[in-house]
Amino acid sequence: MITTFRTLLTLTVAHDFYSDGCRDFDFVISSGTAGLLRNGKLIAKVRDGKLHILYEADDNGIALSNMAGSRLQFGMKLLNPLFSNFTEFAITTPLYRNTAAAGSLDPAMVVALTGRLLRHAITKTIRPVTIAISDPVGQLLKTETITSKNDCSTISFDLSGQTAGAYSVVESYSSETETATYYLDTELVQAGAFGVVEIMIDNSFYTLPASFMIDFRARRETLKYYVVATNYNSTDFDQLSVSDDGYAEEERPRIDFTRVLPADFTADEIQPEMLAKTGDRVVLFKSQALVARQEKARKKIQLSKHGDVLIKHLPQAGADRTSGDVVIHISKP
Numbered sequence: 001m002i003t004t005f006r007t008l009l010t011l012t013v014a015h016d017f018y019s020d021g022c023r024d025f026d027f028v029i030s031s032g033t034a035g036l037l038r039n040g041k042l043i044a045k046v047r048d049g050k051l052h053i054l055y056e057a058d059d060n061g062i063a064l065s066n067m068a069g070s071r072l073q074f075g076m077k078l079l080n081p082l083f084s085n086f087t088e089f090a091i092t093t094p095l096y097r098n099t100a101a102a103g104s105l106d107p108a109m110v111v112a113l114t115g116r117l118l119r120h121a122i123t124k125t126i127r128p129v130t131i132a133i134s135d136p137v138g139q140l141l142k143t144e145t146i147t148s149k150n151d152c153s154t155i156s157f158d159l160s161g162q163t164a165g166a167y168s169v170v171e172s173y174s175s176e177t178e179t180a181t182y183y184l185d186t187e188l189v190q191a192g193a194f195g196v197v198e199i200m201i202d203n204s205f206y207t208l209p210a211s212f213m214i215d216f217r218a219r220r221e222t223l224k225y226y227v228v229a230t231n232y233n234s235t236d237f238d239q240l241s242v243s244d245d246g247y248a249e250e251e252r253p254r255i256d257f258t259r260v261l262p263a264d265f266t267a268d269e270i271q272p273e274m275l276a277k278t279g280d281r282v283v284l285f286k287s288q289a290l291v292a293r294q295e296k297a298r299k300k301i302q303l304s305k306h307g308d309v310l311i312k313h314l315p316q317a318g319a320d321r322t323s324g325d326v327v328i329h330i331s332k333p
Helices: 031-039 186-191 234-238
Strands: 004-015 025-029 042-047 050-057 071-078 094-097 112-114 117-121 129-134 140-146 154-158 165-172 177-184 195-200 210-218 224-230 240-244 257-260 281-287 301-305 308-311 325-331
Touching: 004 195, 025 031, 025 042, 025 186, 031 042, 031 071, 071 186, 112 117, 112 186, 117 165, 117 177, 140 154, 195 210, 224 240, 234 240, 234 281, 240 257, 240 281, 308 325
Parallel strands: 004 210, 094 195, 112 177, 224 325
Antiparallel strands: 004 050, 025 071, 042 050, 071 195, 117 154, 129 140, 129 165, 165 177, 224 281, 240 301, 257 281, 301 308
């Protein structure tokens, strides 16, 4: 019998900051999932930031071991320390799962990674409060009531012997509840995982491979050009302008700029004394709308003087910059 490997599923991380794919993540496979892969005759490969799960099949394309109903867990390991500079995200540790539809990931949910000893900070000072913890399938594991007599601000649960996955901690007060989700996986904690992906294998994946995607968005911010002019008289200085002459060529929305003099700078702007020496003139050109950060600078955002182009392609903040602020120095003899 001839055996081959066929695609069961793929997992791609996309980011609109990049024009040629996102390679900012690797994937951590914990021992539990590694065992499932072996037992299910599956192999995991990462190519150009994309995770491929392949299954071994006979010469008729039939899987040698069908793992439908099994849950695969992967940690997302962030490789790029500059990621937060240009990425819009509000969830510290995201968990992605395919619970609503087998072939797609649900919106990210907030979790906190934990090892075997789960420490939970109680959110309110109201007492009494009953705190309950449930396992990944919703089975109640333990409850404890905190009163004014045994008051504390944190509570611990020993999860030794429990399976990896999402655990729910519910605080029940007299008239309200608070819920927090923790993800138990000691290996992912040790690996410093950025997030977790949990995929339940569906039988349909063996006939039509699933293609999962995690999509990150670039930060949107005001693009600011601070122009510091040396040896410019007031007439020449007043003729400086920034315009977007590349939007049609690149088939993107035009970026319009507002000219702002130092007297109108806000607290969010770099103050003139931080930019210029005595005798220099400073002007700010800032975008009228928020602009998404991108790896490749937009073309033909130009600095001109009375229609004459001084700088054809103004630089734009790269991944190493935490904001869209750019300082341009120009001078005349």
